[in-house]
Each structure stands twice: as structure tokens, then as C-alpha cells.
Amino acid sequence: MNYSFEYIDIILLAMIAGFIFLRLRGILGKRTGFEGKVPPQFEEALNKARMEKVEKIKENFDDSAQKEFLKGAKVAYETIITDFSDNDNKIVASKPLLSKEIFNQFNEALKQRSKRGHYAEITFIGVNSATIKEHKRIDKILNVTVDFIAEVITCIKDKDTKVVSGDPEKIKKIYDTWVFSRDITSANPNWQLVNTLT
Numbered sequence: 001m002n003y004s005f006e007y008i009d010i011i012l013l014a015m016i017a018g019f020i021f022l023r024l025r026g027i028l029g030k031r032t033g034f035e036g037k038v039p040p041q042f043e044e045a046l047n048k049a050r051m052e053k054v055e056k057i058k059e060n061f062d063d064s065a066q067k068e069f070l071k072g073a074k075v076a077y078e079t080i081i082t083d084f085s086d087n088d089n090k091i092v093a094s095k096p097l098l099s100k101e102i103f104n105q106f107n108e109a110l111k112q113r114s115k116r117g118h119y120a121e122i123t124f125i126g127v128n129s130a131t132i133k134e135h136k137r138i139d140k141i142l143n144v145t146v147d148f149i150a151e152v153i154t155c156i157k158d159k160d161t162k163v164v165s166g167d168p169e170k171i172k173k174i175y176d177t178w179v180f181s182r183d184i185t186s187a188n189p190n191w192q193l194v195n196t197l198t
Contacts, residue, residue, distance in 0.1 A: 061137075070131075070132065074127045077127060077178070079097060081124060084120050091107055096190065119157060121155050125151035126150065130149075131146065143179055143180070152172055178193055179193070180193055180194065
């Protein structure tokens with residue numbers, strides 16, 4: 001995603017505006033006092049530069065970027081869900097995908113499960129759909145809320161492998177709404193799960 005290019009664009013637009021100003025100054029001459037309004041050509045060039053900057057910001061998370069994001073979101077979703085099927089009840093593969101707060105919440109849930117002597121078996125069938133519900137930028141942070149519909153086979157077993165809940169033979173449809181976040185000024189392109197909504 002080309003968020004870092006925004007700042008380069010601002011610099012380029014400033015250089016273009018400066019070049020136009022110097023050209024106009026050479027053509028129209030230097031002002032020696034108040035001579036009325038800014039020349040229409042210069043004002044038009046500045047307005048165009050401003051509009052291009054605004055459009056560039058709007059395009060930061062355009063359709064193409066959203067499609068690319070959803071590809072990664074589906075992989076992240078599967079990784080996080082299946083990470084809870086390990087017998088050791090530890091988060092390993094999905095840790096980089098979780099914010100510190102979410103990691104702590106998930107880790108605590110696994111500890112409680114482990115204390116009961118339980119573990120989960122999860123077979124991930126696939127993501128039926130993943131749609132962006134909303135995306136909101138606050139300063140340098142972009143938050144994207146995604147609705148997932150997926151199918152899994154899941155059950156909880158005790159230390160004697162007896163099924164406590166779920167059904168190891170039945171496909172279950174699950175509905176989740178997750179919020180991913182990313183600092184768009186960071187060189188790190190990875191997103192993190194920062195919230196799960198019910």
C-alpha cells in the first residue's frame with residue numbers, strides 16, 4: 001500500500017507550484033506593491049495542486065488497496081482461528097498479528113482453558129466471505145472493520161480426549177467482526193487485530 005507516497009506527492013506538488021510561480025514571475029514581472037488579485041493562471045494551478053493532493057489522500061485506500069487488504073485479512077483470520085487448536089494452549093503463529101491488548105486477552109482465555117485440562121480441535125474449512133464494513137483514518141492510524149463468515153469443524157476435548165463441547169463431525173458456520181489497524185507512516189506493512197466485535 002502506497003501510504004508513504006503521500007508525503008512524496010506533497011513535496012512534488014510544492015516543487016511544481018514553485019516552478020509555476022517562478023515562470024509567472026518571469027512572464028508577469030516582479031510586484032513592487034499591491035497590484036490586485038493573484039493572476040488567474042497561478043490561482044488555477046494552486047487549486048489544481050490542492051485538488052490532486054486531496055484526491056491522492058482519498059485514493060490511499062481505494063478499491064485496489066481494499067482487495068489487497070482483504071486477501072491478507074483472510075489469511076490472518078485463518079491463522080488466528082487455527083492457532084487456538086494447538087494442544088499446548090499457546091499462541092505462536094498469530095502473535096505478530098495481534099495487538100498487545102488482544103494478545104493478552106486471547107492468552108488469558110487459553111490459560112483458563114488449560115487450567116480446566118481442555119484443548120480445542122479446529123479444522124478450518126474456509127472463509128465464505130470477508131467484507132469491509134467500514135474504514136476510518138484517525139491521524140496516522142487506519143482502522144478497518146471486517147465482517148467474516150467462515151466454516152469450521154471445532155470441538156473442545158478434555159485430557160481424556162472426551163468431547164466437552166462442539167461436534168468433531170459437524171461443520172459449523174461462524175460470524176465474526178474484527179477490527180484491524182495499521183500505522184500508515186510505519187515502514188512495517190503488517191496489520192494487527194485490535195478488536196473483536198460481537
